[in-house]
Amino acid sequence: MVTGVPVYNLQDSLEDVEEGLLYNSCEYCTMDYIYFTNRKNVLKGVISIKNLVKARDKTLPSSEIMVEDLVTVDPYTDQERVVYLALSNGLKAIPVVDEAGKLLGAVPYDTILQIFNHEVQSDIFNFGGIFHRVGDEYTSIHSSAIHMIRSRLPWLIIGVIGGTLAATLIAQFEELLAGFIALASFIPVMVYMSDAAGAQTEALIIRSMALDTKLNVRKYLTREILVASALALVSGAFAALLAYLTRQNLILGIIIFLALFFSIIASVTINTVAPLILRRFNYDPALATGPLATIFSDIATLAIYLAVAITLLGGT
Amino acid sequence: MVTGVPVYNLQDSLEDVEEGLLYNSCEYCTMDYIYFTNRKNVLKGVISIKNLVKARDKTLPSSEIMVEDLVTVDPYTDQERVVYLALSNGLKAIPVVDEAGKLLGAVPYDTILQIFNHEVQSDIFNFGGIFHRVGDEYTSIHSSAIHMIRSRLPWLIIGVIGGTLAATLIAQFEELLAGFIALASFIPVMVYMSDAAGAQTEALIIRSMALDTKLNVRKYLTREILVASALALVSGAFAALLAYLTRQNLILGIIIFLALFFSIIASVTINTVAPLILRRFNYDPALATGPLATIFSDIATLAIYLAVAITLLGGT
Numbered sequence: 001m002v003t004g005v006p007v008y009n010l011q012d013s014l015e016d017v018e019e020g021l022l023y024n025s026c027e028y029c030t031m032d033y034i035y036f037t038n039r040k041n042v043l044k045g046v047i048s049i050k051n052l053v054k055a056r057d058k059t060l061p062s063s064e065i066m067v068e069d070l071v072t073v074d075p076y077t078d079q080e081r082v083v084y085l086a087l088s089n090g091l092k093a094i095p096v097v098d099e100a101g102k103l104l105g106a107v108p109y110d111t112i113l114q115i116f117n118h119e120v121q122s123d124i125f126n127f128g129g130i131f132h133r134v135g136d137e138y139t140s141i142h143s144s145a146i147h148m149i150r151s152r153l154p155w156l157i158i159g160v161i162g163g164t165l166a167a168t169l170i171a172q173f174e175e176l177l178a179g180f181i182a183l184a185s186f187i188p189v190m191v192y193m194s195d196a197a198g199a200q201t202e203a204l205i206i207r208s209m210a211l212d213t214k215l216n217v218r219k220y221l222t223r224e225i226l227v228a229s230a231l232a233l234v235s236g237a238f239a240a241l242l243a244y245l246t247r248q249n250l251i252l253g254i255i256i257f258l259a260l261f262f263s264i265i266a267s268v269t270i271n272t273v274a275p276l277i278l279r280r281f282n283y284d285p286a287l288a289t290g291p292l293a294t295i296f297s298d299i300a301t302l303a304i305y306l307a308v309a310i311t312l313l314g315g316t
Numbered sequence: 317m318v319t320g321v322p323v324y325n326l327q328d329s330l331e332d333v334e335e336g337l338l339y340n341s342c343e344y345c346t347m348d349y350i351y352f353t354n355r356k357n358v359l360k361g362v363i364s365i366k367n368l369v370k371a372r373d374k375t376l377p378s379s380e381i382m383v384e385d386l387v388t389v390d391p392y393t394d395q396e397r398v399v400y401l402a403l404s405n406g407l408k409a410i411p412v413v414d415e416a417g418k419l420l421g422a423v424p425y426d427t428i429l430q431i432f433n434h435e436v437q438s439d440i441f442n443f444g445g446i447f448h449r450v451g452d453e454y455t456s457i458h459s460s461a462i463h464m465i466r467s468r469l470p471w472l473i474i475g476v477i478g479g480t481l482a483a484t485l486i487a488q489f490e491e492l493l494a495g496f497i498a499l500a501s502f503i504p505v506m507v508y509m510s511d512a513a514g515a516q517t518e519a520l521i522i523r524s525m526a527l528d529t530k531l532n533v534r535k536y537l538t539r540e541i542l543v544a545s546a547l548a549l550v551s552g553a554f555a556a557l558l559a560y561l562t563r564q565n566l567i568l569g570i571i572i573f574l575a576l577f578f579s580i581i582a583s584v585t586i587n588t589v590a591p592l593i594l595r596r597f598n599y600d601p602a603l604a605t606g607p608l609a610t611i612f613s614d615i616a617t618l619a620i621y622l623a624v625a626i627t628l629l630g631g632t
Contacts, residue, residue, distance in 0.1 A: 018369065021369050021370070031366040031369070031370075032348075032366075032408075049365055049366065049369060050347040050348075050365065052369075053334065053337050053347070053365060053368075053369065054337065054347075086429065087429055087430075087433055090426040090429075092348075092408065092425055109408055109425065110406040112429075113402065113403055113406075113428075113429070113432075114403075116429075116432065117403055120436050121523055123440070124439070124440065124443070124519045124522060124523055125519055125523075127440070127443065127444075127515075127519060128443075128515045128516050128518060128519020128520070129512055129515055129516050129519070130516050130519055130520065145539050145542050145543050145546070148520075148539070148543045149543055149546045149547060152513075152516050152543070152547055153547060153550060153551070155512060155516070156509065156512060156513060156516075156547055156550075156551045157550075157551065157554060159505075159508055159509055159512045160505065160509065160551055160554050160555045160558060161558070162508070163502075163504060163505025163506075163508050163509060163555065164505065164555070164558040164559070164562060166501075166504045166505060166508075167501040167502050167504070167505055167559070167562070168501075168562055170500065170501040170504070171498070171501045171562075171563075174497045174498070174500070174501065177497055177500050178494055178497045181490045181493055181494045181500075182487070182490070184486065184490070184493050184497075184500035184503065185482075185483040185484075185486040185487045185490065186479075186483050187500065187503045187504060188479060188482045188483070188486070188503060188504075188507050188614060188618060189475075189476065189478075189479025189480065189482060189483055190479075191504050191507055191508065192475055192478070192479050192482075192507065192610070192611070192614055193472065193475055193476065193479060195511065195610075196445055196471060196472055196475045196607055196610070197468075197472060199443075199444045199445055199606075199607075200444050200445050200446050200468050200471070200472075202444060203440045203441055203443060203444020203445070203446055204444070204446065204464075206440060207436075207437055207440055207441075210436075223461050223464070226461050227461050227464045227465055227468070230461070230465045231465060231468055231469060231472055234469060234472075235469070235472045235473065235475070235476055238473060238476050239476045239479065239480070242476060242477070242480040243480065243483070246480060246483070246484055246487075247487075290515075291512055291515075294508070294511075294512070295508070298504060298508055302504060
């Protein structure tokens, strides 16, 4: 937010405003909009500099041409919300007011674009599993190889730990696998599919939260689980069909269908609920998109796959 | 691009310009900048409306206060480049000129913000594996469940096909796996790690291309492969150590190390080279981030894993 914004009185004529802008312009950080307040400094309207120049009769009081239907934020508004408001209303700057409606300053155009750029970088880096500091200006083009290794290694190390846990889980079922080795061949497709469905969920929730910071959680979750069920049904059936056709084994097909169905639903649910929970407790929801959610859904997927197999094939 | 921009002659005084703006303002779509051309309509300078209002002596010719060091684009410039120029120069609008430098119009602020928003959505949706049309305004909040299923199902179906191919590949080595069943337990960690390293690569290349549309490919690729080697070395060694500790099997540790080392390098290379190749042939590089690259790297990873295992353990 910048505080050096042009503020005039409701009663000032457009001439007064133009003259004021002329002599005080050095003090203003942004001049896209001129703000008008009453005697108590409460924001009442706004005139864009474009409309000021356009106005033919400069003796009119400002209140005649000012826009009174205002989009404002308070000092505690999320940065994302400022970007959302600018995008959805096509505004170049957004005024900041306190609880009483008093004008405190404005967020100018270049700040909005910079916030947007940082949000996007942060979302994509979280999604991709790259450690970064908030507000860190680094772009991958200019950063050193050492810096890149430091940003990328942590999630890979955590991934190795998660993967070893998964391997230890599977190890408990090695007899089962050795007895029905075709099951091992389908491990990658199980893991891949649950990751793919999870990645779609993450991409959508990142964009949904960016575009509407007041997302209706219940409605979103209901639709997402409905969608997940349909996707799980179709891809599960298709995978089962291919498994049956390539292996001529009915029980394998049934295992693949049930395991894929439940694991896609589990993965979508984990990837939707985790960011919503984080947001509820005021953490950055994007932290829950990316590697951690993937590790959890992979382990859930493997557990579901092995549980379905053991149930249908009976005992280890 | 809009063509209704204020254009005046180099010799016009600031007064003339203000008067012109006053009487022609309805024709202008954007008035953040006033453009000045010579007699051949070649763009020579620009004055922001802010500086026009600020100027105290309005009898001066415009050329006295105009900025001559201009940022321009031509009609064939990529949309991403326009956003990049606006971001890096803090501009509200960018003039469009032809080869001869003649002014054709300008890309205004709200268009720049909308382009940016679409680019981001497109990048994240490609990354997450969601089908979408370019310029499609849909956001996930308002779209129906049916629409969502249609956007998400195609990549999942392709994923099932890719996964079945992977299963068929592994099936050729089932004797090997059955004879050394611990190998099956480590399939998920191999797939997970190559995906995780690939996702990082994709996140970085998406941002790098967005921030600098004239990326130095050779330099980028060299550094990326250097970074990949370091990441592959450390995570491979760590995974091998954990595999050895949990299984007390030296040969398993060596297989995990070599396979993870080569498959991370393969995955990073696939995920870097694919978007660069697409860009080279004028396709959208983001098409190569997301599911297709993941399917290729997964199959490469499994092939590497099985090849390393068979080499070290000796023939099926």
